Amino acid sequence: MIYICDVCGWEYDEGEGFPELGIEPGTAFEDLPDDFECPHCAVGKDNFSLSE
Numbered sequence: 001m002i003y004i005c006d007v008c009g010w011e012y013d014e015g016e017g018f019p020e021l022g023i024e025p026g027t028a029f030e031d032l033p034d035d036f037e038c039p040h041c042a043v044g045k046d047n048f049s050l051s052e
Contacts, residue, residue, distance in 0.1 A: 002051040003029045008041040012048065 003012045012018065012032075017025040021039065023032065029048070036045050 001029065003048040004051050005038045005041065005043060006047045006049055007043050008038060010038050010040040011051070 001014050003014075004010070005012075012029060014028055015025060017023040017027045018039070019025075029045070032045060034045070037043065038047070
């Protein structure tokens with residue numbers, strides 16, 4: 001699944017993860033740390049929506 005930042009449009013793809021921050025491919029969005037922030041605009045997880 002892909003989650004999109006509601007503020008800046010950055011996408012988190014669960015299949016790709018985000019190795020730059022140590023997040024392995026296959027990491028579910030809900031399994032990201034509670035303090036995860038968008039790497040582009042620094043908003044929290046509650047500002048992401050599931051892509052349709």
